[in-house]
Structure formats: structure tokens, C-alpha cells
Amino acid sequence: MKYAVRKLAMMLLTMLIVSFLAYLAFQIIPGDPTNKILGTEATEEQRQMLREQMGLNRPFLVRYGDWLIHFVQGDLGDSYSYSMPVGEMLAGKLPVTLLLALLAFLITTVVSIPLGIFSAGRGGWVDRVMTVLGQLTMAVPPFFIGIILTYCFGLVLQWFTPGQFVSFSQDPGACLTYLVFPAIAIALPRIAMTVKMLRSGILAELGKDYVRTAHSRGNDRSAILYRHVLRNALVPTVTFLAMTIADIVAGSVVIEQVFAIPGMGRLLFSSISNRDYPVVQAIIVLMAFWVVLVNFLADLINQRLDPRLRLQ
Amino acid sequence: MKKRTLALFLTLALVGSVLSGCGDGSGNQDVEGNHGYEERKAANEIVVGIAQDLEDSLDPHISASAGSREVLFNIYEGLVKPNSDGELICAVAQDHQISPDGRTYTFQLRPGVRFHNGQEVTAADVVYSIERCADASGGAPLVAAFSVIQEVKAVDESTVTITIAQPDLDFISYLTTAIVPEGYDQLATAPMGTGPFRYVSRSPQENIIIEKFDDYWGEGAKLDKVTYKIYEDSNALLMALKGGSIDLCAHLTDAQASQLDDQQFQILEGTMNLVQAVYLNNKAEPFDDMAVRQALCYAIDRQAIMDFVAGGRGTPVGSSMYPAFTKYFMPELADYYTYDPAKAKELLAEVGYPDGFDMTIMVASNNKPHVDTAEVVAQQLRAVGVNVTIQQVEWQTWYDEAYKGRNYQATIIGVDASNLTARAMLERFVSTDSSNFINYNNPEYDQLFQQAITTTDPEEQTALYKQMQTLLTETAANLYIQDLCDLVAMRQGLTGLVFYPTFVLDLSTIGWTA
Numbered sequence: 001m002k003y004a005v006r007k008l009a010m011m012l013l014t015m016l017i018v019s020f021l022a023y024l025a026f027q028i029i030p031g032d033p034t035n036k037i038l039g040t041e042a043t044e045e046q047r048q049m050l051r052e053q054m055g056l057n058r059p060f061l062v063r064y065g066d067w068l069i070h071f072v073q074g075d076l077g078d079s080y081s082y083s084m085p086v087g088e089m090l091a092g093k094l095p096v097t098l099l100l101a102l103l104a105f106l107i108t109t110v111v112s113i114p115l116g117i118f119s120a121g122r123g124g125w126v127d128r129v130m131t132v133l134g135q136l137t138m139a140v141p142p143f144f145i146g147i148i149l150t151y152c153f154g155l156v157l158q159w160f161t162p163g164q165f166v167s168f169s170q171d172p173g174a175c176l177t178y179l180v181f182p183a184i185a186i187a188l189p190r191i192a193m194t195v196k197m198l199r200s201g202i203l204a205e206l207g208k209d210y211v212r213t214a215h216s217r218g219n220d221r222s223a224i225l226y227r228h229v230l231r232n233a234l235v236p237t238v239t240f241l242a243m244t245i246a247d248i249v250a251g252s253v254v255i256e257q258v259f260a261i262p263g264m265g266r267l268l269f270s271s272i273s274n275r276d277y278p279v280v281q282a283i284i285v286l287m288a289f290w291v292v293l294v295n296f297l298a299d300l301i302n303q304r305l306d307p308r309l310r311l312q
Numbered sequence: 313m314k315k316r317t318l319a320l321f322l323t324l325a326l327v328g329s330v331l332s333g334c335g336d337g338s339g340n341q342d343v344e345g346n347h348g349y350e351e352r353k354a355a356n357e358i359v360v361g362i363a364q365d366l367e368d369s370l371d372p373h374i375s376a377s378a379g380s381r382e383v384l385f386n387i388y389e390g391l392v393k394p395n396s397d398g399e400l401i402c403a404v405a406q407d408h409q410i411s412p413d414g415r416t417y418t419f420q421l422r423p424g425v426r427f428h429n430g431q432e433v434t435a436a437d438v439v440y441s442i443e444r445c446a447d448a449s450g451g452a453p454l455v456a457a458f459s460v461i462q463e464v465k466a467v468d469e470s471t472v473t474i475t476i477a478q479p480d481l482d483f484i485s486y487l488t489t490a491i492v493p494e495g496y497d498q499l500a501t502a503p504m505g506t507g508p509f510r511y512v513s514r515s516p517q518e519n520i521i522i523e524k525f526d527d528y529w530g531e532g533a534k535l536d537k538v539t540y541k542i543y544e545d546s547n548a549l550l551m552a553l554k555g556g557s558i559d560l561c562a563h564l565t566d567a568q569a570s571q572l573d574d575q576q577f578q579i580l581e582g583t584m585n586l587v588q589a590v591y592l593n594n595k596a597e598p599f600d601d602m603a604v605r606q607a608l609c610y611a612i613d614r615q616a617i618m619d620f621v622a623g624g625r626g627t628p629v630g631s632s633m634y635p636a637f638t639k640y641f642m643p644e645l646a647d648y649y650t651y652d653p654a655k656a657k658e659l660l661a662e663v664g665y666p667d668g669f670d671m672t673i674m675v676a677s678n679n680k681p682h683v684d685t686a687e688v689v690a691q692q693l694r695a696v697g698v699n700v701t702i703q704q705v706e707w708q709t710w711y712d713e714a715y716k717g718r719n720y721q722a723t724i725i726g727v728d729a730s731n732l733t734a735r736a737m738l739e740r741f742v743s744t745d746s747s748n749f750i751n752y753n754n755p756e757y758d759q760l761f762q763q764a765i766t767t768t769d770p771e772e773q774t775a776l777y778k779q780m781q782t783l784l785t786e787t788a789a790n791l792y793i794q795d796l797c798d799l800v801a802m803r804q805g806l807t808g809l810v811f812y813p814t815f816v817l818d819l820s821t822i823g824w825t826a
Contacts, residue, residue, distance in 0.1 A: 032708075043452045083369065084516075147547055151551070154551060258545055260545070
């Protein structure tokens with residue numbers, strides 16, 4: 001109980017700091033939302049007038065405090081660029097990004113854990129091929145994999161129509177078919193990393209004394225692997241996967257551009273260049289929340305895997 | 313054991329096929345990315361790809377970006393509107409007269425013009441729209457040129473008079489300003505005009521949907537529905553074109569257009585209608601010296617730039633006017649300085665820079681043609697001893713630092729006209745103008761401008777504007793380059809694309825052939 005409360009407090013504090021830093025960052029870099037709204041030919045008076053209307057002339061801390069109070073009350077404000085409530089905007093975008101992230105995570109986990117276990121048991125050429133393949137996939141950036149996938153499956157095989165995203169409510173099947181490819185593009189490098197991690201984890205554990213003891217007591221190989229070794233080897237892997245799932249959401253900014261998916265990532269990208277503060281702030285806080293939440297869950301899972309962690 | 317080997321092989325096969333797909337892929341030319349487009353043809357609709365969402369206001373009186381103007385052109389109309397020849401034709405107004413003293417404009421409204429909500433346009437709507445743009449109570453009017461308006465009056469249900477302070481030949485050009493319903497307060501989110509298309513919906517960073525307005529007073533749109541889809545990534549845009557998701561896309565680069573299959577798309581060539589140049593800060597050293605600017609003019613090879621940036625396409629310009637302004641454009645100015653690096657070097661030596669100097673060109677990184685141009689210009693200037701550093705900055709930084717702050721040495725950008733007057737191109741170089749971002753200061757130029765805007769003789773005005781252009785060339789205000797080409801990809805089976813001398817894409821004339 002005490003642990004949960006402490007964790008919760010840490011989560012809130014992290015989000016507060018992140019949101020403050022994001023606000024501060026826009027204070028430092030040049031640019032002003034009125035530039036985009038009024039265009040290049042607006043006069044300084046018009047700009048001043050709009051700034052006054054938008055409340056941008058108030059001191060930095062006052063603005064931040066004002067934003068924070070409204071945010072806590074559930075009022076995310078209106079987007080400068082689109083004149084519509086940020087909450088409404090995100091409601092349409094968040095599920096898309098979340099679905100993409102979950103799909104990518106699912107692919108990563110389902111493929112990498114069996115593959116990691118498999119590759120740890122091998123030697124010789126199989127191992128070497130796997131290592132080379134892994135290195136290759138890790139080296140290619142997801143956006144490039146995305147372009148290759150679009151070319152192969154979109155243009156040549158025509159399994160999906162590039163650029164024709166279908167929303168989930170319209171046609172769940174078509175939506176998933178479309179999202180599978182960007183999800184693979186995001187997942188591939190992560191699969192390679194997770195496999196590598198799990199493989200070396202298992203190999204390290206296999207060399208330890210308790211494994212020899214287990215052997216001498218007459219346990220067979222797979223029982224040792226699944227009951228003892230895997231449990232220990234999974235702890236760092238789970239932590240890594242948690243980082244991955246946080247990373248996936250951030251990585252979707254790029255992949256959403258490549259596949260023209262109308263998700264949160266694209267919105268974040270454009271609202272940063274437009275200095276659309278309310279939108280940027282909302283997305284950043286959401287992402288921070290996501291990262292902290294996932295790490296928290298990873299901690300819980302690890303405690304189940306390794307009882308020693310519960311004491312600390 | 314066997315199962316595991318099988319699983320491994322399957323995984324390898326998948327990854328292998330993915331990686332090999334790109335190797336020999338380019339040979340696959342019989343790709344027919346046609347799914348979806350037959351359906352769109354049957355439904356009489358198209359998808360237009362655009363590279364940027366409309367991120368300023370949708371309010372036609374406030375929105376400022378070229379991209380927004382391009383879309384809103386199909387939804388709104390003014391009392392008059394430009395046609396494809398650059399002339400003003402009557403739109404919401406049926407006819408107009410100008411009083412002999414040049415100060416009173418009388419407009420008869422066209423009967424039967426309706427807003428998209430079905431209401432007929434009345435004189436009150438027109439008065440409201442003009443007054444909204446002329447209102448200076450907040451510091452400055454929405455349309456700067458409307459500051460000369462003294463009175464807007466509804467004479468009767470269908471007649472409006474506008475009185476201005478002094479005669480101004482260009483005033484009529486500003487009456488392209490959109491007519492909106494009186495008191496309508498959702499302009500920023502739900503546009504409501506009199507154009508051939510009416511606004512349906514939008515989804516940020518995804519699409520904007522418009523459909524045919526059945527009660528349009530004129531000929532009306534050929535298509536029933538148009539969806540603008542946003543593809544910010546140039547690769548995604550290209551894939552979507554190839555895959556059949558888009559039917560029409562303007563502003564493609566030469567490299568993009570050349571990758572499209574001509575069985576799928578026809579490539580049409582227009583001009584961007586802007587003046588691309590190395591704009592020089594006339595107050596920054598060493599460009600405060602006219603002789604240095606003139607010397608650099610000889611170092612620029614326009615043809616080489618166009619070859620590199622756009623496969624040889626584009627129109628060279630020699631002053632701040634682009635060719636679509638047929639009345640004012642002077643093609644001979646493009647040959648005023650001929651490419652001659654030896655002469656450039658010689659001239660530089662004469663004015664005290666025998667070893668050249670260092671300079672920085674600032675360029676907004678989101679615009680590929682300008683970035684590419686900067687690379688070529690840098691090479692050409694290095695050849696005469698000027699050591700160029702290219703500084704790529706984000707658009708917002710460029711705007712704050714270079715355009716507004718005038719804190720730069722040189723920058724490459726395209727300058728266009730906000731309406732179809734020579735004044736829109738030339739006024740910015742008047743020494744006191746707030747848009748004079750190059751700090752051009754020439755009393756002779758200022759005086760010519762004063763004469764040009766006050767004269768009541770159109771021919772004299774044209775002559776004066778030409779003199780001003782010549783002056784810009786002679787004093788080498790900037791290193792003028794070109795009006796960039798504008799490539800439009802349109803699906804085979806579509807016809808009716810018309811190029812305008814301003815940055816608009818008229819969708820009403822486009823339709824599928826039977």
C-alpha cells in the first residue's frame with residue numbers, strides 16, 4: 001500500500017516536471033503561435049492584439065499556472081491552429097496511436113520471446129545467421145523499413161492501399177490490415193534487440209551454479225530452462241520491453257508520417273512547428289503518463305517474477 | 313525439433329522476402345495502383361493530396377497562408393474574383409461603376425446568389441463583410457488596403473456603394489475579399505460562402521471534405537465531392553499517388569513527378585507564381601555596397617540552378633515580378649546581368665574584395681526547392697571566391713529572425729503577391745514599408761511608388777511600375793533567380809485543370825471524362 005502511494009506520488013511529480021520543461025522549452029526557442037495564424041504579412045499591431053486575446057502577453061509562470069489549473073480540472077483548452085477543443089481532437093487521434101502501439105508491442109513480444117529462447121539453445125551456423133540478421137534489422141531505421149514494406153506489400157502485392165487509412169469504426173478489418181505493416185516496421189528492430197537481450201540473459205544464467213545443481217538433482221533440460229533460468233533471464237527483458245512500449249509511442253511520430261496515419265504523432269509534429277501550445281502540452285503529458293505507467297507495470301511484473309525485488 | 317527448424321525457416325523467408333523486395337523492385341513497372349479509384353469515378357468524386365494541413369484559421373478574412381487560400385478559393389467569392397487570365401470578373405456583384413472622381417464604387421448584386429445555408433446574399437451581408445475587414449478599432453484593419461475606405465453603404469436590397477478617401481486604381485483588386493453571411497460567427501471552424509463548393513467537415517492532420525453546392529449561381533462544379541488528404545511526408549505522398557489513393561496533386565518536385573507512371577498520371581506544368589531569389593539584407597555588410605551586390609549578380613547561373621532543382625523547368629526572372637503578371641513583367645530584365653564569373657571576380661576585386669568574403673545564407677528547411685537552390689548558389693559563389701555557409705533553420709525561426717527581425721545576411725525564399733496587383737509585389741521595397749525585409753532604401757524608388765499609387769492614368773501607372781522594377785534590377789537589390797515551375801499530377805481520365813496566375817487550385821472545372 002505504502003509502496004503504491006509512493007509510486008503514485010512519483011508518477012504525478014514526473015508528469016508535472018515534464019509538462020513544466022515542455023512549457024519552458026517553448027519559452028526559449030524562437031517562434032510564436034501568432035506567426036502561423038496571421039501569416040507573413042500581418043502587422044505588429046495585429047500580432048499584439050491577437051497575443052493579448054490569447055493571453056500570451058502574461059508572464060510565463062502565470063501562463064503555466066493557468067494552464068495547469070485548467071488541465072487538472074479537465075479543460076485542455078482550444079487548439080490555436082484548429083480552433084477546436086484539444087480534448088475533442090485527441091479523442092479521435094489517441095485510439096489510432098494506441099492501437100498501433102499495442103499491435104507493435106504484441107508483435108514484438110509474441111515473436112521475440114520464443115525466438116530468444118530458441119536462439120539461446122543453438123550454436124553453430126543457425127546462431128550465426130540469427131546474429132547477422134538481428135544486427136541487420138537493428139541497423140535499419142524503422143522509417144526505411146516502412147518505405148520497403150509499403151513498396152512490397154502496398155504497391156507490388158497490393159495487400160493494402162498506401163495512404164488510404166481506414167478508421168477502426170469504419171471497418172475494423174481493413175483498419176487492422178493497414179496498421180499491421182507500420183506495426184511490423186516499428187517492431188522489427190525491437191524484436192532484434194529483445195532477442196539479443198533474452199538470448200544473452202539465458203546463456204548467462206545457464207552458466208550459473210544453481211543450474212548445475214538442478215542438473216545433478218536429475219531435472220531435465222527443459223524443466224530447468226522454463227522453471228528456473230527463464231524466470232531469471234526475463235527480469236531485464238521485461239524492463240527492456242517496458243522501455244520499448246514507451247519508445248514505440250514516441251517512435252510512432254515518424255512511422256505515422258511515413259504511412260500517413262492520422263494519429264497523435266503527426267499531430268504532435270505539426271503542433272510543435274506551429275507552436276500550438278495547448279495541443280503540444282496535452283500530448284506531452286499523455287506521453288509522459290504512458291511512460292510512467294508502463295514502467296510501473298513493469299515493476300509489478302518483475303516483482304512477481306523475482307520475489308527478491310519485493311523486499312527492496 | 314523439426315518444428316523449430318520449420319519456424320526458423322519461415323521467419324527467415326519472411327524477413328528475406330522483405331529485404332529482397334527492394335532490390336529488384338524498380339523493374340516492376342506493370343503495377344496498377346487502381347484500387348479505389350474506379351469507385352471514386354463512379355461516385356463522381358476525387359481525392360486531392362496536399363502536403364500541409366490548413367493550420368491557420370479557416371476564417372477567409374484572417375487566414376493567411378497560401379495553402380489555405382488555395383483551398384478556400386473553392387468555397388468563397390468576393391464581389392469580384394480573378395479568372396485564369398489574371399483579370400477580375402464579377403462574382404457576387406453583377407456589375408459595377410466607378411464615379412468620375414474615382415472615389416465611389418457602386419456595385420449591383422447578382423440576383424439569386426446564395427450562401428451555402430440557402431440564404432440569398434443581400435446588400436447587408438456585403439456591407440457586413442467589407443466593414444468587418446475595414447474595422448480598425450483593434451489597431452489595424454484585417455485587410456490593410458481597406459484603411460482608405462470612408463463609407464460602405466447599402467443603397468437598397470441589391471446595391472452597395474463604397475467610398476474611398478482618394479482615387480486608387482488598385483482598389484478594386486482588394487474586393488476579391490470573401491463575402492460572408494452577416495453576423496455568422498463560426499467562420500473559423502465551419503466556412504460558409506457562396507462558392508461552387510461547400511464545406512462539409514475536417515479532421516486535423518487527416519482530411520478536409522467539400523462537396524458540390526447545388527444552388528451555385530454560375531456553371532457549378534463538375535465533381536460531386538472532393539476530399540483533400542494531408543500527406544506531410546513526401547515519401548508517403550508519393551506512395552499514395554502510386555498506390556491509387558490520390559487523383560490530383562499540385563506542387564510536386566521534378567524528382568517526384570518523374571517517378572510516376574504516365575499510364576496512371578498526366579503531368580501538367582504551370583508556374584508557382586512567385587519570385588525566388590537570394591534576398592540580400594541591404595543593410596548588412598558587405599551587401600550595403602551596391603557594387604558588391606552587382607558583382608554577385610554576374611556569379612549566378614540561373615540555368616544551372618533550374619537544371620539542378622527542377623530538371624531545367626522554371627522561368628528566369630530579373631526583378632520582383634513574375635511572368636503571370638503579363639502587363640508588368642519585363643523578360644528582358646532577366647538578361648541584364650549575364651553569367652560571367654570572371655567579370656564577377658574582377659568587380660569584386662575592384663571594390664576591395666580580391667579574395668572574396670564569407671557569407672551565410674539562411675534558408676527554411678521545410679522547403680526543398682529553396683534548400684536545393686541554396687546548395688547550387690553556394691557552389692557558384694564559391695567559384696568567385698565567396699565562401700558561403702548555408703544555415704538551415706526551422707520555418708518559425710526563419711520567420712522571426714530573417715523576415716521579421718531582419719537579422720540575416722542573405723536568404724533564399726519565394727515571394728508572391730497576395731492579390732493581383734503590381735503593388736503587392738513592389739510596395740515591400742519602399743524604405744518605410746513594414747514588409748521591407750531586405751532593408752532596401754532608395755529615395756528614387758520611394759518617389760516612383762508614390763507617383764504610381766496616386767496617378768489616375770492606368771498607362772502611366774504601368775510605366776511607373778516598370779521603372780520601379782528596372783530600378784530594382786539596376787541597383788541589384790537581390791540576386792533574382794526564377795519563378796519556380798509547378799508540376800501537377802492528375803489521374804488519367806480527369807480533365808479541366810486550369811492554371812491561375814495566383815496560388816489557387818480551381819476544382820470546379822475539373823471532372824472525369826465519360
